[in-house]
Amino acid sequence: MRLALGTLTTALIVGPALVSPADAFVRSKTASGVPIEWTTNCISYYLNEIGSEDVAIDKVEAAIIDSFGAWEAPDCSDLNLTYAGRTNDASAGYRRSGTNRNVVVWRDDEGSWVHQSSIIAVTTVTFCTEAGSGCPFVGAILDADIELNGEGFRFTDTPVLAATRFDIRNTVTHEAGHFFGLDHSANTQATMFASAPPGERSKATLHEDDVEGICSIYPRRADGEVCIATAGSAAGDDVEACSQTPGRGPGAPAFAGLLALMGIARVARRRRQRPVRR
Secondary structure, three states, X not given: OOOOXXXXXXXXXXXXOOOXXXXXOOEOEOOOOOEOEEOEOEEEEEEEOOOOOOOOHHHHHHHHHHHHHHHHOOOOEOOEEEEEEEEOOOOOOOOOOOOOOOEEEEOOOOOOOOOOOOOOEEEEEEXXXXXXXXXOOOOEEEEEEEEEOOOOOXXXXXXXXXXXXXXXXXXXXXXXXXXXXXXXXXXXXXXXXXXXXXXXXHHHOOOHHHHHHHHHHOEOOOOOOOOOEOXXXXXXXXXXXXXXXXXXXXXXXXXXXXXXXXXXXXXXXXXXXXXXXX
16 A cells, blocks of 8 residues: 655744634644544654754753653653664654654754755654554554754754754754644643744743643553553554654744655654744
């Protein structure tokens, strides 16, 4: 069975974003309206070993771990994340054959950033749009990867430089929300709000809106902190072929995001846009 491809785009801007009447978390969905989620609460992710030209690799690593850890912290969720270490894998996107890793990677070299120059980070999430043929259920996430535009923007992990650069934790914590299946929130204080100015650092800390969102997708169960199948997988056919490592998700404030769906039946991609540095 061939993969059916489709696209859905979502923009993140630096200035004020349009706010809808509903002030609550929003789940990312397939084109048919089905919410997406991982097939298990246990998810691993990697950091590309080159890191960022702007920050020492050890500090980049610590910032990435903190960013993902923010989503694992709420007591109402049993999300179980594993930092699998550094990897030389710099690819973003789902591989139909071979190993799939969920990778955070900077594109610093000239010509390495293949997306729009105004985009500061791109998260690509691959999920199923049809069940069967290796897909356990519609909306099952198979892979997620985060790319950061180091070619066009400067990054930092300290408040001192934050005013003129983009804070790693602020950016990646937002992107990680897309990685787990959350879309942009209308709550201006939320990590998942669609816009943020350069120098912002508040999105590194989850708002109650973000906590409600992650706990609705991966609620704490009576079993305790063990690896279990998510609610969606119960409706699936066969989970075996979906044991690939996670991959990509959307962007953060002050960037613009694109979510592209692709799948096994469809795969999804998310991209976030950021202002062009002047």
